Amino acid sequence: GQQLNQSPQSMFIQEGEDVSMNCTSSSIFNTWLWYKQEPGEGPVLLIALYKAGELTSNGRLTAQFGITRKDSFLNISASIPSDVGIYFCAGPPHPYNTDKLIFGTGTRLQVFP
């Protein structure tokens, strides 16, 4: 079945640094979603992408829908301690059925002051 691979698995960075992470699939996706999950909480939707090549920002976060439609990227600029958490990509596995998602394995981000 379709899988979403995220890299890196974890990142340990200094406050103020920029962060880049990506998500790849062996098959085409029509939608890419990025979520953040803080310890003990449910995932929160950060950014949704619906078109190949689309670049969307949400504050210090920027995500891109890859041109090949098989990947997506999330960047965080000038990281702060509250960026700590696990970042998941997700997308609907079937082109014409957008009701169920598959999730990436997550990138765990740790920010040191």
Add this chain to the structure above:
Amino acid sequence: DVKVTQSSRYLVKRTGEKVFLECVQDMDHENMFWYRQDPGLGLRLIYFSYDVKMKEKGDIPEGYSVSREKKERFSLILESASTNQTSMYLCASSPGSAEYFGPGTRLTVT
């Protein structure tokens, strides 16, 4: 803002007990989902529902059942709780594509 609420943040139950986890969403979404999340295994779909009184099995339905009597409410039922059902349970709702999650229920079965 979309709001998905779960009835409990933390629950401790004994082996063999019947457990109900409740989820309510206030955005009139058609679709609702129950996941469990375990370290190293990620999010795994237990059951989902596209409409009232409708349910479909996800990837790991064994040991669970669900009920959707009203559009806004989706309940997960553990008929006879077992220790391997100790986990974080997440409910989500969706109008299609993006899913919106509740805060989670951490269930411990002793």
